[in-house]
Amino acid sequence: MKNLMMSLAVLGLGACASAPISPDRLEHSEESIRGAEEIGALNVPAAKLHLQLAKDQTETANKMASQGDERAILVMARAESDAELALGLAREVAVHSDALKATEDLKAVRARGNP
Amino acid sequence: MKTRIESLIATATFVGLITGCATTAPTQLVEARNSYAASSTGLAAKLTPTELYDAKKVLDKANTEFAQHGDTLVCRDYSYIAQRKLELADVKARTEQDRQTIAEAVKAGVVVRDSQVKSSRAALATTREQLKDERRESAKTAEQLETEKQARLTAEAKLAGAMKDLAAIAAIKEEARGLVITLSGSVLFASNKFALLNTAMTKLDQVAVALQAQDSDRRMIVEGHTDSQGSDRINQPLSLNRANAVRDYLVNHGVDGNKISAVGMGSSRPIVDNKNAENRADNRRVEIIIQPSQLTTR
Numbered sequence: 001m002k003n004l005m006m007s008l009a010v011l012g013l014g015a016c017a018s019a020p021i022s023p024d025r026l027e028h029s030e031e032s033i034r035g036a037e038e039i040g041a042l043n044v045p046a047a048k049l050h051l052q053l054a055k056d057q058t059e060t061a062n063k064m065a066s067q068g069d070e071r072a073i074l075v076m077a078r079a080e081s082d083a084e085l086a087l088g089l090a091r092e093v094a095v096h097s098d099a100l101k102a103t104e105d106l107k108a109v110r111a112r113g114n115p
Numbered sequence: 116m117k118t119r120i121e122s123l124i125a126t127a128t129f130v131g132l133i134t135g136c137a138t139t140a141p142t143q144l145v146e147a148r149n150s151y152a153a154s155s156t157g158l159a160a161k162l163t164p165t166e167l168y169d170a171k172k173v174l175d176k177a178n179t180e181f182a183q184h185g186d187t188l189v190c191r192d193y194s195y196i197a198q199r200k201l202e203l204a205d206v207k208a209r210t211e212q213d214r215q216t217i218a219e220a221v222k223a224g225v226v227v228r229d230s231q232v233k234s235s236r237a238a239l240a241t242t243r244e245q246l247k248d249e250r251r252e253s254a255k256t257a258e259q260l261e262t263e264k265q266a267r268l269t270a271e272a273k274l275a276g277a278m279k280d281l282a283a284i285a286a287i288k289e290e291a292r293g294l295v296i297t298l299s300g301s302v303l304f305a306s307n308k309f310a311l312l313n314t315a316m317t318k319l320d321q322v323a324v325a326l327q328a329q330d331s332d333r334r335m336i337v338e339g340h341t342d343s344q345g346s347d348r349i350n351q352p353l354s355l356n357r358a359n360a361v362r363d364y365l366v367n368h369g370v371d372g373n374k375i376s377a378v379g380m381g382s383s384r385p386i387v388d389n390k391n392a393e394n395r396a397d398n399r400r401v402e403i404i405i406q407p408s409q410l411t412t413r
Contacts (some may be wrong), residue, residue: 002126018284041234050199071188071189071192074189074193074196077192077196078196078199079140080200080201081195081196081200083201083366084199084203085202085203085206087167088210089206090207091210092206092207094208094211095210095213095214096209098213098217099213099214099216099220102216102217102220102221102224103216103220105220105224105248106220106223106224106227109224109227109228109231110227111226112231113231113234
């Protein structure tokens, strides 16, 4: 238990003796999931998978917390890491699309200069 | 001896226990270690070192957990989280690279556009200068045309005046071969002579003025004609000499010698029959033919 508590501290996760998941913690996880959905994670297959993993693990973590399982907080951390990865993957697709467009635009501008 | 054997057995048991505890690392931990090895030498090390460091801290916890307690759920949880954080570091690195691509493209686009704008401005300035030059040329041409027009009007007025004066002393007729100015032979020459009379010179002065007022490209022919009295042997050279006398006088008084020639026609081209003295006087004549303009007949 001592080791787990010390480990959680490294992750920035605090836990009380009954290992509840704090409302802030839960809210942070849900925000990450919502953010990923808002920027189109559901349209990116890899992001969609991690989003689903995040949701499932959040649910599991909540159940574990309600049963007083200390590991609930680590499962919640897993959920967060999936949610953040989903967000990153969705953002990557959007930015990559912008990068391709910017490159094409540059080509077009150059082509206009050299008919 | 027994103690030594017991000691060996105890050692072997301890080693066995240790070996037993050192179970194979869980797949999650192995994957996270491999991912870290790849990410720490890849794009993430360069573009997202903070994210990579965060992942390393979690991976360290997984390794510590494994070293201390073996393949536990906590070890697997840390490994899982480390793996996700490593993937996220790579994803953010690629995203950052794309952002840099966008920034460079935008910057390059600005440079290209600036260059194009400069080129366009330079081209515009050149065009404006050309336009100014063309306007200056156009104004100059218009001025020249106006000058030429005025000169032409002046020349035409001068010609009209000269022709009017000429009409008082000679017959002027427009024919197919050109404008024909007919001067009576008796006014110009004494009988059978080809030296010009003094009175003829005044008239020829007016003719010279009229001829000089003609278009510069018109050629002129002075034709000498006699009546049918006398033989061709006499009339032919007489008519030529008279034509030459008139031509020479005109050339000496300003008519371009390259444009005027003389020819003797003898009595071959009478304008009326030679039956009476009056008609014969009409046939004794000098005709100056001003041929049609080369420009207008082309």
